[in-house]
Amino acid sequence: MAASIVESGSIDLSNALEDRGLRRTAARSAVTGRIEQLNDAFTAENLCRDLPDVGRATVYRTIRHLVDAGALCKLPILDGAPMYSIARVDHHHHTICVRCGAVGEFRHSTVERVLRSLEKEIDGDIVGHRMEIFITCRACLGDQHAIKKTSR
Amino acid sequence: MAASIVESGSIDLSNALEDRGLRRTAARSAVTGRIEQLNDAFTAENLCRDLPDVGRATVYRTIRHLVDAGALCKLPILDGAPMYSIARVDHHHHTICVRCGAVGEFRHSTVERVLRSLEKEIDGDIVGHRMEIFITCRACLGDQHAIKKTSR
C-alpha cells in the first residue's frame, strides 16, 4: 500500500502514479524521468521547455497528480510560478536563496516540537504547516566580494 | 525615520506611503482606508471589488508600495492569489484555515529560537523566513458535526 521508496529515500515517481490507478504512458514517463534527472527544484515551465514533445497540459496534469500523490512538494515562491521538488520520506523544510533561487532542504526536530507547543495557542486543529527559510547561499555570498559584509 | 505606529501596534498605512515620498491622493486614501476597515486578510481582487471607482492598476500599485514599505505582509497561498494582511510591529506568523481560508496570527519566541539553532545546519546566511500553519478553524470544526472525529 505504501508508495515505493528508492534507496535515496525519495518516492519513485512512476510508481506513485501507478499506485493512484493511473496508466503508465510515454508522456508520463518522459515527465517523471526528467524530474528524476534534475537535482534542483523546478517550475512547470522548466519541464515544458525541457520536454517540447510533451504537451503543456500533460506536463501540468502530471505535476498535479504527483503533488496529489505526495511525491512532489509544491513550494509557493513569493513572486511568480511555484517550484516543485521531489518529496523525501522524512518531513523536511526548504531554504530558498533570495539571489539565485536555489532551493535546499533541511529537517529539524525542533520545528516539530514547536508545533506541538503551539497547539494550545491556536484556535483550531493543526492539519499541516509550511516553513521556508530565505538565505543568501554560499555560492552567492562568494559572488559579492565582501560587499556589505563590514557595515552592520 | 521609523514609520508611524498607531495604538493597535500596526503601521499607519497612509503615513507609510508618505514616508516613501509618495503623494497623498484620493485613490490611495481609498485603498488604505478600506484595508484598515477590514479585520481579515484580503486579496487584491477583494479590494478591486470593494473599490469599483479605483482602477485595478492603482489598487495593485498601492498594495505593492505598502508591501515594499513593510506595512503589509504578503501571504502566498498554495493555490490562487496571495493574501495580504496589515503588518504588526512584532514579528509573527499566520494560520490559514484549509476549509474557509480565514487567516489568523500567532507569535512564538520558540520559532525564533529554532531559527538560531538552524544557522549551523544551513549553508548560507539566513535573511528571512516564513512559516504558516494550516488548520481547521473553530468555526469550521463546528460545521462538520463530529464527522471523522471518531475513527482513528
Place this chain on the structure above:
DNA sequence: CTCTAATTGATACTTGATATCAATAAATGT
C-alpha cells in the same frame, strides 16, 4: 495661479494554468 512631475485608470498585454474535445493509445476480454 502656474508649472512640473507624479499619479491615475482604461486598455492591451503577459504569464501561469486550466477546460474542451477529437484523435490516440492502453488495458481488458474473447
Place this chain on the structure above:
DNA sequence: ACATTTATTGATATCAAGTATCAATTAGAG
C-alpha cells in the same frame, strides 16, 4: 490477434492574476 472500452493526449481556446502603456488628470511647490 483482434475488438471494445476507457483513459490519455495535446492543440487550442480560455481563464485569472498581474503588469506595461500612455494620454488625461491632479498634487504640491513656487
